Amino acid sequence: xxxxxxxxxxxxxxxxxxxxxxxxxxxxxxxxxxxxxxxxxxxxxxxxxxxxxxxxxxxxxxxxxxxxxxxxxxxxxxxxxxxxxxxxxxxxxxxxxxxxxxxxxxxxxxxxxxxxxxxxxxxxxxxxxxxxxxxxxxxxxxxxxxxxxxxxxxxxxxxxxxxxxxxxxxxxxxxxxxxxxxxxxxxxxxxxxxxxxxxxxxxxxxxxxxxxxxxxxxxxxxxxxxxxxxxxxxxxxxxxxxxxxxx
Amino acid sequence: xxxxxxxxxxxxxxxxxxxxxxxxxxxxxxxxxxxxxxxxxxxxxxxxxxxxxxxxxxxxxxxxxxxxxxxxxxxxxxxxxxxxxxxxxxxxxxxxxxxxxxxxxxxxxxxxxxxxxxxxxxxxxxxxxxxxxxxxxxxxxxxxxxxxxxxxxxxxxxxxxxxxxxxxxxxxxxxxxxxxxxxxxxxxxxxxxxxxxxxxxxxxxxxxxxxxxxxxxxxxxxxxxxxxxxxxxxxxxxxxxxxxxxxxxxxxxxxxxxxxxxxxxxxxxxxxxxxxxxxxxxxxxxxxxxxxxxxxxxxxxxxxxxxxxxxxxxxxxxx
Ligand SMILES: Cc1cc2nc3c(=O)[nH]c(=O)nc-3n(C[C@H](O)[C@H](O)[C@H](O)COP(=O)(O)OP(=O)(O)OC[C@H]3O[C@@H](n4cnc5c(N)ncnc54)[C@H](O)[C@@H]3O)c2cc1C
Ligand SMILES: Nc1ncnc2c1ncn2[C@@H]1O[C@H](COP(=O)(O)O)[C@@H](O)[C@H]1O
Numbered sequence: 001x002x003x004x005x006x007x008x009x010x011x012x013x014x015x016x017x018x019x020x021x022x023x024x025x026x027x028x029x030x031x032x033x034x035x036x037x038x039x040x041x042x043x044x045x046x047x048x049x050x051x052x053x054x055x056x057x058x059x060x061x062x063x064x065x066x067x068x069x070x071x072x073x074x075x076x077x078x079x080x081x082x083x084x085x086x087x088x089x090x091x092x093x094x095x096x097x098x099x100x101x102x103x104x105x106x107x108x109x110x111x112x113x114x115x116x117x118x119x120x121x122x123x124x125x126x127x128x129x130x131x132x133x134x135x136x137x138x139x140x141x142x143x144x145x146x147x148x149x150x151x152x153x154x155x156x157x158x159x160x161x162x163x164x165x166x167x168x169x170x171x172x173x174x175x176x177x178x179x180x181x182x183x184x185x186x187x188x189x190x191x192x193x194x195x196x197x198x199x200x201x202x203x204x205x206x207x208x209x210x211x212x213x214x215x216x217x218x219x220x221x222x223x224x225x226x227x228x229x230x231x232x233x234x235x236x237x238x239x240x241x242x243x244x245x246x247x
Numbered sequence: 248x249x250x251x252x253x254x255x256x257x258x259x260x261x262x263x264x265x266x267x268x269x270x271x272x273x274x275x276x277x278x279x280x281x282x283x284x285x286x287x288x289x290x291x292x293x294x295x296x297x298x299x300x301x302x303x304x305x306x307x308x309x310x311x312x313x314x315x316x317x318x319x320x321x322x323x324x325x326x327x328x329x330x331x332x333x334x335x336x337x338x339x340x341x342x343x344x345x346x347x348x349x350x351x352x353x354x355x356x357x358x359x360x361x362x363x364x365x366x367x368x369x370x371x372x373x374x375x376x377x378x379x380x381x382x383x384x385x386x387x388x389x390x391x392x393x394x395x396x397x398x399x400x401x402x403x404x405x406x407x408x409x410x411x412x413x414x415x416x417x418x419x420x421x422x423x424x425x426x427x428x429x430x431x432x433x434x435x436x437x438x439x440x441x442x443x444x445x446x447x448x449x450x451x452x453x454x455x456x457x458x459x460x461x462x463x464x465x466x467x468x469x470x471x472x473x474x475x476x477x478x479x480x481x482x483x484x485x486x487x488x489x490x491x492x493x494x495x496x497x498x499x500x501x502x503x504x505x506x507x508x509x510x511x512x513x514x515x516x517x518x519x520x521x522x523x524x525x526x527x528x529x530x531x532x533x534x535x536x537x538x539x540x541x542x543x544x545x546x547x548x549x550x551x552x553x554x555x556x557x558x559x560x561x562x563x564x565x566x
Contacts (some may be wrong), residue, residue, distance in 0.1 A: 094363070125342075163435050168429050213390060230547060234557075244526050
């Protein structure tokens with residue numbers, strides 16, 4: 001089985017969120033990048049678990065990004081991919097990224113394409129669905145459990161107030177969130193081995209962006225917390241009821 | 248070029264988030280001088296003409312029972328066909344669990360720019376610019392949609408539905424059927440609870456509550472207010488609460504009117520999932536707990552002393 005895992009980079013959660021160039025660009029200077037947690041903890045780790053079940057499986061990783069994405073894709077390889085592909089393009093238009101991934105996917109004829117639930121920076125939760133549509137494949141979004149028996153996947157996905165279980169034949173695109181896999185830490189052997197694993201750089205195919213970012217805004221500063229004395233919890237309830245009108 | 252709104256349903260009932268989408272879409276139609284039409288898939292028990300109350304003039308209904316459950320590929324095919332047929336300029340959906348499966352497919356199929364997680368009406372003074380949350384709620388981005396057709400997936404709870412009066416005309420839409428590639432085998436719903444992603448009020452507990460046996464006060468307050476319950480990751484990892492309740496960077500993200508946090512420190516990874524809440528209330532015995540920096544209201548105190556009094560006071564109001 002051939003699995004393609006989509007890997008993106010995102011600022012470390014503790015990174016300061018600020019913008020430059022008239023608020024049109026994220027201030028990336030000095031920011032620590034991490035693998036987007038949903039891609040690492042759920043999509044990639046599930047792929048590794050599937051390969052442990054069926055060692056003949058092949059895991060390829062794809063990232064759409066410029067050279068500064070390489071430490072991230074190397075780290076992902078250390079966790080367990082066989083080979084990585086970097087499409088040399090920086091874009092924040094989901095359709096542009098999805099077009100690049102679908103071009104790679106079409107060429108590699110993968111049985112399974114895994115993405116994370118969403119990126120923590122641009123929060124689109126869009127790329128998996130777009131890739132599926134571009135490839136005319138079924139898409140299961142927000143999967144919390146994923147099992148394979150031969151060619152048939154049994155996938156549990158989140159719905160409002162519960163979950164839904166469906167059976168779908170491969171090939172298939174799945175976006176992964178908590179529940180899909182167990183968390184794990186890369187071992188030293190993996191980290192050493194990753195250096196010799198192939199990382200292919202390819203140039204992007206031509207696509208037109210469907211959206212553009214005009215600018216960013218930071219939320220207005222909070223007025224500060226209104227503290228109520230622990231002796232008078234009733235006063236808090238009064239404020240929430242009468243002032244904030246929450247109930 | 249009308250605005251087309253996809254109305255999502257569960258078990259024959261229109262979801263609250265879809266009334267928000269309907270109102271939002273009708274507002275866009277009014278702003279751009281066109282009409283708001285809706286598309287409904289599956290058999291419903293709810294009354295469709297009353298969607299007119301939310302500004303919809305026409306409802307396209309595919310009354311096919313097999314569409315009562317989501318198949319994103321089928322739904323996309325049908326909505327795209329209808330959007331093309333009526334020459335829609337904007338397609339609006341809720342960015343709820345089903346919207347997240349359909350909107351991106353629709354975007355790729357129609358080559359239409361998507362704003363996933365919109366929180367404002369479009370500004371059409373210079374393009375078609377819609378605001379959305381980015382960096383897990385720590386910032387906003389204004390996105391210009393560059394294509395003739397635009398797709399807006401509206402964040403649940405970001406836009407209050409406005410109810411007026413009106414009756415929508417209901418017409419049948421009959422797309423050519425195609426076999427589904429997804430076979431539904433089970434639906435498991437947690438009974439009698441408000442789903443976290445749709446909740447207007449959320450009561451959440453952290454490790455400060457010491458153990459699962461102390462969750463009675465969280466549940467009691469939630470029940471009195473009709474709120475959903477949530478927890479920190481530390482709590483879910485300790486198996487005190489089910490994993491679907493865990494919010495934060497690696498859990499669910501919520502944007503309720505009120506997030507009421509008891510005994511949660513407010514680690515940055517937790518805040519990532521809750522800082523889109525309109526009002527944050529924090530009960531914590533440590534005045535230095537980082538959560539107070541993100542809070543609107545709070546009490547520095549022991550949850551075990553404070554909570555029973557809060558519950559009693561709420562009970563008085565709610566009778
Ligand atoms: C990569 C990564 C991802 C993560 N993702 C998430 C995530 O998605 N969601 C998440 O929640 N966490 C996440 N975490 C964990 C996060 O960093 C915190 O460890 C976690 O949120 C702590 O949970 P807590 O506040 O319940 O517990 P604690 O940190 O133990 O805090 C308990 C709080 O309760 C207070 N308290 C104690 N007794 C009382 C009392 N009697 N009355 C009132 N207050 C009391 C204490 O003062 C303290 O502030 C993540 C961490 C990492 C590294
Ligand atoms: N630049 C990228 N390169 C490769 N995969 C990506 C990229 N951006 C996003 N993805 C994948 O798509 C998922 C959803 O991203 P998004 O739609 O941006 O929220 C992520 O969790 C990744 O798995």
